[in-house]
Amino acid sequence: xxxxxxxxxxxxxxxxxxxxxxxxxxxxxxxxxxxxxxxxxxxxxxxxxxxxxxxxxxxxxxxxxxxxxxxxxxxxxxxxxxxxxxxxxxxxxxxxxxxxxxxxxxxxxxxxxxxxxxxxxxxxxx
Numbered sequence: 813x814x815x816x817x818x819x820x821x822x823x824x825x826x827x828x829x830x831x832x833x834x835x836x837x838x839x840x841x842x843x844x845x846x847x848x849x850x851x852x853x854x855x856x857x858x859x860x861x862x863x864x865x866x867x868x869x870x871x872x873x874x875x876x877x878x879x880x881x882x883x884x885x886x887x888x889x890x891x892x893x894x895x896x897x898x899x900x901x902x903x904x905x906x907x908x909x910x911x912x913x914x915x916x917x918x919x920x921x922x923x924x925x926x927x928x929x930x931x932x933x934x935x936x937x938x
Contacts, residue, residue: 815874815875815927816921816923816924816926816927816928817870817873817874817924817928818871818874818875820912820913820916820924821870823912823915823919824911824912824915827915827916831863831911831915832856832859832860832863834911834915835863835907835911836850836859838910838911839903839904839907842907843900843903846896849894849895849896862904863908865887866904866905867908869883869884870905870908870931873931874931878934879931879934879938881938884935884938885938887901902932902935902936905931906932909928909932912924912928913925
């Protein structure tokens with residue numbers, strides 16, 4: 813049976829299809845300075861690839877119950893080149909969680925909240 817994170821992401825896909833626009837709109841609203849990092853991404857392919865990577869990372873965590881610290885360290889290091897500080901890197905996962913929670917509304921469960929918080933805590937401690 814899928815975990816609570818899997819279920820929340822599946823339901824998001826059912827309700828939104830591709831949530832890329834919603835997630836990045838939320839990011840730009842909360843962190844407007846980061847919109848300039850995507851000025852050359854005219855076809856949104858970079859944003860799409862980043863979101864796909866984040867979803868895959870979430871699904872592996874949901875399946876295995878632990879964060880792949882090597883991948884996370886590599887991504888953080890790579891993003892430093894673009895001016896994304898290490899402490900803000902994990903915010904992208906918070907934005908995904910917030911988008912999921914908002915979209916699911918009353919369907920958002922305590923189990924989902926708990927699993928997402930566990931994930932975010934682990935990512936934040938790496």
